[in-house]
Amino acid sequence: MDLLLLAIALLVLLAAGFGIALLALPERRLGVGETFAMAFLFGCAFVSLASFCLGFFFAGGLLRGASTAACLVIAALGLRARREGLRELVWPRFERRLDQWSLLVVSAQMMVVTLACYYIWLGWDALLIWEFKARIAFLNGGALPLDYYPNPNGIWPHTSYPLLLPLTEAWFYGWLGRPDQALAKLLFPLFYLAALALLGTGVARFGQRRHAWPAMAALFLVPLAWLGEGSASSGYADFPLAVFQLAAVLYLLEYWEQDTAGALRTMSAAAAALIWVKQEGVILWSCLALLAAIRALQRREPRELCLALLPGALLFGLWRLFLDVVAAPRWTDFQRTPLRTLFASANLAMEIGRGVGSEFLRLNRFGVLWPGFLGALVLQLRGPLRPARAILSLSVLLPIVCYSGVYLFSNWGSVSSHIASSFSRLLLHVAPSALLLIVLSMPAPFRRKETRASRLEQKN
């Protein structure tokens, strides 16, 4: 019965996300994997936002009913706007033996990730920050009560953190009829699956289609993607944030390469959701907005740019306003006097550099991802400049620079401890995009053979 109720909750969520995906995605044939991934991501964003907004007026069954109705309406709107999108879905093909082997490996890794998500406990932050909010929302009828935010004696951690993940978990709790720390984690294999689908889509669109399945298999070789604090199996918001970031990056690249309004629209929606997942999402959104702005200004499209930035800016502004109104205390890991702190902390730069550098080389967290990323960057520099690949590199590098820089304002006694406890989770936010760049920069022998083979295919 539990699984049936969870399946209904998931189907309603996917219906809403599918409707938004049909409305937002570029006007071209859509891949099944891409559509599923975007439907799931948009579905989580929509359900959590609907629960938050409708929660001011309804509670319990009424709130669930109103949110479900909103999901079905958005699904109907999407289908009405783009009915042919369904008929023209591109299904994956497994003609090559390599694809079949990769499918096997991908299926096996999905099984392992699902088992890990179910069997491994929620991590510390996952329980006390994210699942706690979900539990409170469930006990309060689906939305967080306003007297939760002020947190008078400070015993509840981070009451001002964004709500995509907790309210999505609360959505499942609502359908299930009870909170459950183990079943809540079954949401996370879907984020992992979405990451795989987006990686495959990205490689097929911007690189060689035959590399798509091996790229998906390679995500498993980044241990922190599925194991450890921040991973899909830990229940933290970091991996979902990484998946939203990858989605936004894919459509940013498409905008750079093909200049389609649909790509900018989808990038805008996915990037705005970053702000609703975790507070670091603001940094990721700012980096993506900057890269989109360069292209939009090159093309003299200031109006389109403003429209693209509007959802994120609006979400950020309204959320901050709401937190001020409910008197939610802000996080205190960083000091509030930027300039003075910057001058006082300048001598910390070396320590930060050392700490950050050692995180890149932690093989049990990232495998050889970052050395591989460095190699991919070198390969980019060797060949002719490709704008989309340069943008992909920058969408990984800019957040890393920003994330490293904020430690100058660290409030912790030891900045090294602060870095050791958090930086690998921050790096995870851009790890799938880094993996995408590595696969797109595959060494010449692979690419040459592919080119020859594709030429032959074209002749035939």
Next chain:
Amino acid sequence: MAGRYSAPIAIGVGGILVMTAALLAGNHRLRPFARAHLKPLKQMVLEVFPDLAAVTEGGADASSDRFLQHLRIDQPSERLRAMTTDLAPNETLLFVGPVIDPTFTQTYRTAAYLSWPRQIAVLGCNAPGAGAVALHPPGPGVAIRRALFYLQQPPEAMAPGARRIGPAILLTDVSERTEWISFCSQ
């Protein structure tokens, strides 16, 4: 042919090996097999990925039970939750424990998680005579009605009424308005 596929095959085989190790280490049904036949491999995997050791049988309170396992009582989440459910909205529980104990923060944070909608108060005790740390004082207008002593003996005046819940915790009702800092004085 072999050269063409060697890299993906290496990735695939490596991935399958890691997955098999993870399965053996993570699934409780397969654990006896792993213990008997693949103990060195499992040890190696757990050394590299210690998170794999944190496996659960599932359940609604699986994770909070894990953070309270050092209390060595059955269903710790359920029992801690029950300590606050009958309190009135303007009453709370005071959590008292040794501030230097490494499990203190983990335990009171988990207790706070379980006590919703009550906001528990927390008092950290130093060595005898060294005073106390007011970590999370009771909210304005909130009275302490119960005190939970974790790895800590209650003051002499409260000792007779204290009930032992487990090897590490004692619970006592507080009938009079007491200065909350005094719960450490001994």
